Amino acid sequence: MIRSASRGPDRSKRGGLQHAGRPGFAWSLPAVAFFTFFALLPLAVAIYLSFTKYNGIRLVPPRFVGIDNWSRLLTDDALHRSIGVTIILIVLAVATQLPVSLLIGVWAAGPQRMRAIVVALYFIPLLMSTAAVAVLWASLADPNFGVPAALNGILGPNNAFSNLLGKPATALGLIVFIYLWGASPLHTLIYQGGARAIPEVLYQAASVDGAGRVRQFFSITLPQLRNTMVTSTILMIVGTFTTFDLILILTRGGPSGGTSNLPFFMYDRGVTALDFGYGSVVAVVLIVLATVVSIVMVRATRYDEMQGTQEGL
């Protein structure tokens, strides 16, 4: 009622103006060509290679071996563990990054100058290269010269921190923590933007109705941030799916394969072992898994519909 007069031209349920000045197919040619050459074509080659034996020597072209590589899928325990590690990493990454960046993002959206300064400091990890970060954390986690050595004085020798990279659980935990430290500032930024876009009038109305801060957070902020949350979560999942550099430098998949996720496993089998056939099988598995996860996410979150959160305002 209050704002109905200011509503713009009629929008369909899908949001956005339908067909307003939308260009023809020709406009998308550059993007389509790029996508074809750098995504679809390599994908096709990977699928082809997955049915061949190829050890990287050009003089001996890939030899077709049928489903030999694929038949290893079911029996390769290392691959299965690797899929498990990938899923655990994703679950832990989302479970830690989402609440932290949501809360800090909403807090940072406030107008106070002090908050801006704190947040600026908080964003520093965003500016660092992952390779540098991995080397830095490797030094920090060193049991004899890093942080664990300092903790020995407080917690006694052989405490939970003294063998961080030597046990699968703690090594995974450390990786999740480094993700949280390195990636959550980006998501905080996204939530901060989202929270600032929530109309002040909603909070004013809630205050008048007697809602406290907690109630306002759950009844206004969270629902209003729904689309932001979906976007940010998809970025988190996709980012964690492809994590490679950190694992290569920090743990090289160890200890005993405990941190070998699918991208690292693919590198290990394909590039290190020079078995491009099986490496391509792992790559295709990665694609299929990522596709399934993407479709489920898009379905579950109705990302494709993306209804506005401010209808009726």
Added chain:
Amino acid sequence: MKNLRGRTRVLALGTATAIAVAGALVGCSAASGTAGSGSGGNSDRPEGEIHVLVLGDAAASAEEAAAERFNKTSDVKVVIDQGATAGSDYQAAIRNSVGSASAPDVFMSWGAANIQPLLDAGALMPLDDFIKDDPKLKSSFLPSVFNEEVIDGSTYGIPMRGVAPTFLFYNKAVLKAAGLEPATTWDELLSQVDALKAQGVTPLGLAGADKWPTQMWYQYLFAREIGNDKVAAGLAGDGDVWASDGSKTALKKLRDLVGAGGFGENYDSVTYGTDGSAALLRTGKSAYELMGTWHFATIEAGDADFVQNDLGWTAFPSVDGAGKAGEIAGNLSNYYNVAADTRYPDTVRDFLKQLYSDEFLNDQLKLGNLPPTENAASLIEADADLGAVNKDYLSFVVNLVADAPTFQLSWDQAVPAESQTPVQNAMADYLNGTIDADAWISAMQDATAR
């Protein structure tokens, strides 16, 4: 209609995300997916020059200097191309280019298993005619090193970098404080563990996170228990070797050492690369470390005074087993190989003579590399630039190699590339107790099966 469109969009969005996820990764395996014409042919190659692809690390300077000397008198010029610094990237580049006109004429390798696929592809030139023309191409080098790339009676590589056996380094001050002498037998070493632990010291430093240092302990225990000849047979595919009683004894000794706390508790968190285990030794937090020749330079980079005063080195202790006394293991050397279709084989042959020239070998010594040649000891003696400690050290390594009845190449390099990771994993997993002896035996049998 709406439903259909909805589904298409879901699929499109889904696949787009998925492909974005995997696209970059696939890219790296697909990059080498396009096979070349395969037949470079002599005349396609550049005229008046041969190309040498060198590993782009610090040691490349000696090879560049050799090319410079050679070019002063040669009409056909040697061009040095700096390749990747990492061995695996370097090898991928070789594999991807052999047979094409842009492939190097001369390139480097790590041993027989490393060049076997190239040999099978017909990419390597046998060097027997070179040796017939100039016998010094063979006679200058230590036979134990030279013979690594002699395959089925033909020579394919000439040694060109330092010999790097492994042996025990120790901290003199730490052993002295515990009232110990460097161990010469296995039982002695085992009995020192408690005394060193009582001093608050890790008895044996180990960079377990990197896995290849762990392998060194297996290499020596197996050399002592069953002998390197058996080990070589096992690595070549004789699975019974790994299941033999001697093998089981070696495995048990290793676990006993781990159980006694020989490596401390957190060796799997210690790396070699970021000055991890070397720092342990030089700061007195560990007493011993089994490592390769290069460890001297690594420790020196961290603390040159320590090397001058407190760094000790000794052969791996003897063990009551079937191995011969003094058998050693480690990295033999690197080798120059020649492309089968090189345009100027005579030039290549003459350039390879640089590898036994005094200038080249002295450059190697300056880099801290021990030349794989018969005259290494006299070169060291004659070198006025080397300090007394460096001379002692290099002389020790020379004698260690010269007195060794066998010299086993590091296991992960003695097996084909695809078995490298499984071999390393098996050794790390057994040491930390993830798998038992039987699982280790079958893992090794699988990894070495031909």
